Amino acid sequence: xxxxxxxxxxxxxxxxxxxxxxxxxxxxxxxxxxxxxxxxxxxxxxxxxxxxxxxxxxxxxxxxxxxxxxxxxxxxxxxxxxxxxxxxxxxxxxxxxxxxxxxxxxxxxxxxxxxxxxxxxxxxxxxxxxxxxxxxxxxxxxxxxxxxxxxxxxxxxxxxxxxxxxxxxxxxxxxxxxxxxxxxxxxxxxxxxxxxxxxxxxxxxxxxxxxxxxxxxxxxxxxxxxxxxxxxxxxxxxxxxxxxxxxxxxxxxxxxxxxxxxxxxxxxxxxxxxxxxxxxxxxxxx
Numbered sequence: 318x319x320x321x322x323x324x325x326x327x328x329x330x331x332x333x334x335x336x337x338x339x340x341x342x343x344x345x346x347x348x349x350x351x352x353x354x355x356x357x358x359x360x361x362x363x364x365x366x367x368x369x370x371x372x373x374x375x376x377x378x379x380x381x382x383x384x385x386x387x388x389x390x391x392x393x394x395x396x397x398x399x400x401x402x403x404x405x406x407x408x409x410x411x412x413x414x415x416x417x418x419x420x421x422x423x424x425x426x427x428x429x430x431x432x433x434x435x436x437x438x439x440x441x442x443x444x445x446x447x448x449x450x451x452x453x454x455x456x457x458x459x460x461x462x463x464x465x466x467x468x469x470x471x472x473x474x475x476x477x478x479x480x481x482x483x484x485x486x487x488x489x490x491x492x493x494x495x496x497x498x499x500x501x502x503x504x505x506x507x508x509x510x511x512x513x514x515x516x517x518x519x520x521x522x523x524x525x526x527x528x529x530x531x532x533x534x535x536x537x538x539x540x541x542x543x544x545x546x547x548x549x550x551x552x553x554x555x556x557x558x559x560x561x562x563x564x565x566x567x568x569x570x571x572x573x574x575x576x577x578x579x580x581x582x583x584x585x586x587x588x589x590x591x592x593x594x595x596x597x598x599x600x601x602x603x
Contacts, residue, residue: 322366326451326480329367334453334476338363340429342388343422373425373480383484387425391437392416394424403484405440405493405512412436412497425479428464431471431535438465438536439512440495443526445488449481450474458483465535491516491524492596496588497531499575507531508576511588515596522549522597529585532570539567542589551597555590564589 319336323329332338341364367373373388376397383399391410399407413419413427413436427437428448438461446461450473461482464472473479497510509532515525525543530536541563549558561582570581 319363320366321363322369324369324371326370326372326478329365329370329478330451330453330476333365333478336363336365337475338365340478341366342368342426343390343418367478380486381483382486383489385424385482385484387428387479387481388423389425391419391422391424391427395419400489401492402444402489402514403440403493405443405495405514406437408495409436409440409497409510409512412495424482428461428482429471429473429479431465431467431469433468433534433536434507434510434531435536436495436497436507436510436530439510439528439530440493440514441482441484442528442536442538443488443493443512443514444484445526447483447485448479449483450477451480452477456480462535462538467534488514488526494592494596496592498584498588506575509570509581509584509588511585511592513589513592513596515593517597520550522546525593527589527593529564529568529589532568532581532585534569537567539564539589541566546593555593559586559590561586 373386375386394410493514495512497507510530516523527539570578
């Protein structure tokens with residue numbers, strides 16, 4: 318096995334084009350996916366370490382929005398001064414494993430691992446995130462919803478690196494929050510999780526984005542629920558507005574050892590209601 322740790326993205330892309338390689342960033346998923354605890358039987362021929370590429374470790378606010386490098390660590394997202402619309406992403410970042418995992422794991426690795434229970438995905442979907450994929454042939458940008466194709470499946474080609482997560486200016490208004498349910502408080506794979514971003518005008522919901530994870534093959538945007546809540550006020554009864562059958566139009570949870578599908582649907586509804594109510598009453602969403 319060859320190991321390469323370049324300092325320039327151009328070097329990484331050129332090497333990747335000529336080598337069948339796994340990509341290492343935080344390694345919190347890569348290590349666990351190998352056949353051997355000590356990496357003796359890796360499932361790839363070579364290893365490309367992108368942790369020394371400075372441009373992949375930056376968070377920048379530009380005229381077009383916010384860009385987050387794929388090698389940015391979860392703890393760095395928590396500490397960074399970002400608008401309140403990113404509070405949901407920060408809350409998810411603080412729920413990723415332990416503090417040690419947050420200090421090592423990266424946002425790009427979380428997306429490329431493509432777990433249905435990836436904590437970072439629902440808040441990124443509410444931010445209308447896209448991903449930039451780069452190779453020696455050039456770059457392309459895909460909406461996150463198109464990049465994630467199913468459990469452990471993405472649109473990433475063998476010669477590409479996910480370099481940047483892009484958040485448009487149109488999605489950095491309002492406030493956001495994230496909640497998840499697991500069998501215990503810490504170090505847990507979610508049974509269900511919900512992210513909500515909303516803006517108010519005259520105490521009415523002007524804009525709202527809702528995404529639920531762990532209840533379908535990839536995290537789902539709940540457009541039908543968003544349509545129902547548009548224009549609602551804090552005095553509305555969200556329990557009566559958000560019907561269980563409306564959620565089931567967008568979700569397809571499975572039965573597993575953590576919970577059955579019916580319980581996941583119930584949990585998702587309750588998480589959405591609690592998150593919306595919290596933002597309506599406690600956040601400055603104007």
